[in-house]
């Protein structure tokens with residue numbers, strides 16, 4: 022008989038997340054929270070109220086709103102058939118369509134205009150790279166039922182307030198007007214004529230779009246096309262009187278608030294439902310200009326989705342890109358996991374330590390209780406790593422006198438070695454005072 026070796030246990034396969042879909046780890050949480058709190062504050066300051074719509078919607082909602090001949094609908098949507106009932110569904114690539122759908126479905130505009138905001142994950146099947154992911158997050162605002170350039174100015178001011186709040190200098194505003202549909206039609210005819218005369222210079226994407234959506238050629242990121250695009254007929258030259266007046270009033274309003282902007286006649290948005298005002302906020306992140314926020318007016322959308330006609334404008338901001346910009350503004354120190362770390366001397370004192378930690382939490386303090394036992398030295402290493410300013414030591418002798426020790430952990434506060442015995446019933450109060458000192 023052969024000597025039997027025990028069968029090698031198969032190592033379970035290591036699982037990883039889906040490409041382009043990121044985990045947000047605790048170390049990043051403070052930055053995320055700072056952004057989320059600033060957003061909530063800015064929205065409140067302008068009277069916007071939060072709406073939460075589902076991540077999954079009927080595919081036709083996006084096809085109808087975003088438009089058939091767009092990057093998103095052509096190649097970026099996570100669409101699937103619900104295996105249980107055969108419905109065609111899509112993970113939302115953006116949230117404007119969902120917000121407008123919900124507003125119509127729940128008749129939110131029955132008593133006048135609504136200012137709404139949202140935040141959450143969006144999904145687009147793109148090639149992942151810095152600032153471009155397959156699951157990413159957007160924050161956005163939608164002003165529904167407001168037609169004038171005053172509402173356009175308001176959403177733009179809201180963005181500026183947010184950049185200021187987040188300490189992000191130098192985020193540049195570019196604006197343009199897409200006019201009304203007949204103006205775009207006339208411009209489109211001129212564009213097609215221009216590009217047709219130069220067909221050989223068009224890349225494959227542009228050739229395909231030449232008749233389906235020539236405006237999108239202007240949005241091309243192909244460097245080889247830029248000179249051609251530069252010379253193309255400009256939409257601003259096709260604007261009628263009303264569109265021009267709207268655009269000029271917006272500019273005057275922005276100037277009145279000392280908000281600098283640049284008119285970029287090549288600026289078009291990736292989605293089909295925009296008219297009149299379009300804008301983008303651009304930040305230089307690591308030396309490269311990146312659009313962190315885009316928005317504008319989309320008056321046709323409510324009616325396109327089956328609602329009573331109502332004008333609308335808004336913006337969507339790429340959260341990961343804003344965070345990237347915040348990071349570039351200077352690193353933040355890793356935050357402490359807690360204020361107080363409770364160590365104790367073995368099992369006999371565990372009950373008392375648990376009890377002390379609970380009382381400290383009752384007093385509103387953030388407390389980690391050492392778990393897993395171990396010697397004092399090992400416990401203090403954990404206490405140090407936690408970032409806590411104070412350690413509480415629950416030990417046998419002192420406990421007999423109904424007291425515990427408070428030890429100052431952070432060097433540089435001139436108290437690195439300080440330790441004091443404190444009666445248990447005064448512990449919470451003592452620590453609260455010590456932390457504000």
Ligand code: ATP
Pocket residue numbers: 115145147152153154155156157158159290291292312313314315316337338339340341342
């Ligand atoms: P781009 O031209 O960069 O593809 P877009 O026109 O598709 O942008 P919008 O649909 O207007 O972008 O979305 C608004 C904002 O959301 C963008 O300005 C960007 O900051 C962010 N964003 C869009 N797509 C992604 C993505 N795949 N990953 C991270 N952020 C994104």
Ligand code: MG
Pocket residue numbers: 092291
């Ligand atoms: Mg895109």
